[in-house]
Each structure stands twice: as structure tokens, then as C-alpha cells.
Amino acid sequence: MVGVRPLPESGHAELWRYAIGITVALAGQAIRALTIGLAYIIRGGRDRKVYAKTLVKDGIFAHCRNPLYLGNILIVIGLGIVAHSLPFYAVGIPLFVFMYMAIIKAEEHFLTNTFGEEYIEYIRKVNRLIPIFPG
Secondary structure, eight states: OOOOOOOOOOHHHHHHHHHHHHHHHHHHHHHHHHHHHHSOOOTTOBTTBOOOSSOOOSGGGGTOSOHHHHHHHHHHHHHHHHHTOHHIIIIIHHHHHHHHHHHHHHHHHHHHHHHTHHHHHHHHHSOSSSOOSOO
């Protein structure tokens, strides 16, 4: 089996790539820490099913509907930048984002059915993944 090797580059470009990749991954981790620190949520559902007793709209959820997923995506993108692997860029990152988008769609369906107009109004005000700062 042939191993996957990083793409070639110069020394300065490699340092910049490491700095950018680590910064992106740390930003993702910071978003995750803020999310967990500012609003209590039951992560992972209950009994292996999507679960929500209340609609969380405060803390970082006032700026982004899926901050934990945004954090995870940024961590993977940051690590992908550090790895500098063509297969990771071409397959790994898009596959990871696709899987999270499928999870988000399922959760949105559940939340719309559970909270109705309250959730629909929340969708109108807050982006799915890209944070907005009024809120």
C-alpha cells in the first residue's frame, strides 16, 4: 500500500501553512469551548435519538445555529491545512462537511416539527453555520 504524502512546498510556505492551519483549528476549538461554556445543551441526543426539551437561542446560539458543528468543521479544515494532503483536500474535507450538513438537515427537520413557528422565526434571524454578530 502506498502512503499518502504531503504536497511539496518551500520552507516559508510550510511555516505559514502550519500557522494558518493551527489558527483555524484553534478557532474551531474556541468556538466549541464558548458554546459549551455559555449555554447548557444536551449533546448527542437521548437514547440515540435527536432530543430537545427547549430551543436554545442564547449564548453563541444567538449568532450561529450550529456552533459545535462549525467548530468541528474548522478543526478538521485546520488539520487538513497542516497535513497539506491532496486526498484530504479533495475527499476528506468535502466528505466531512457533507456528513455534517446531513446531520444538520435531520436536526432542523426535528426542531421544526418540535418547536414550529418559534424555530422558523429563529431560522430567519440566525444563520446555520456562518456567525452573525448582532443578536
